[in-house]
Amino acid sequence: MDFDDWLAFEMCGGFGEDRDVVCPHCQTALSVHTDEPEGRESYTCQSCGGVFVVDWDTPAS
Numbered sequence: 001m002d003f004d005d006w007l008a009f010e011m012c013g014g015f016g017e018d019r020d021v022v023c024p025h026c027q028t029a030l031s032v033h034t035d036e037p038e039g040r041e042s043y044t045c046q047s048c049g050g051v052f053v054v055d056w057d058t059p060a061s
């Protein structure tokens with residue numbers, strides 16, 4: 001799926017949602033897409049390339 005298809009999919013009310021997280025390595029605010037915001041998911045920071053895990057069950061402080 002390329003970006004245009006993804007955009008069309010999103011605008012049609014696709015699954016998942018975007019969440020804002022902060023990279024624990026470089027403190028950069030990132031917008032990540034998750035299909036199911038629960039449990040743990042790992043992401044790669046687009047800024048520093050660091051990998052981190054987001055626990056959706058724990059509210060951001």
Ligand SMILES: [Zn+2]
Nearest residue numbers: 023026045048
């Ligand atoms: Zn980072």
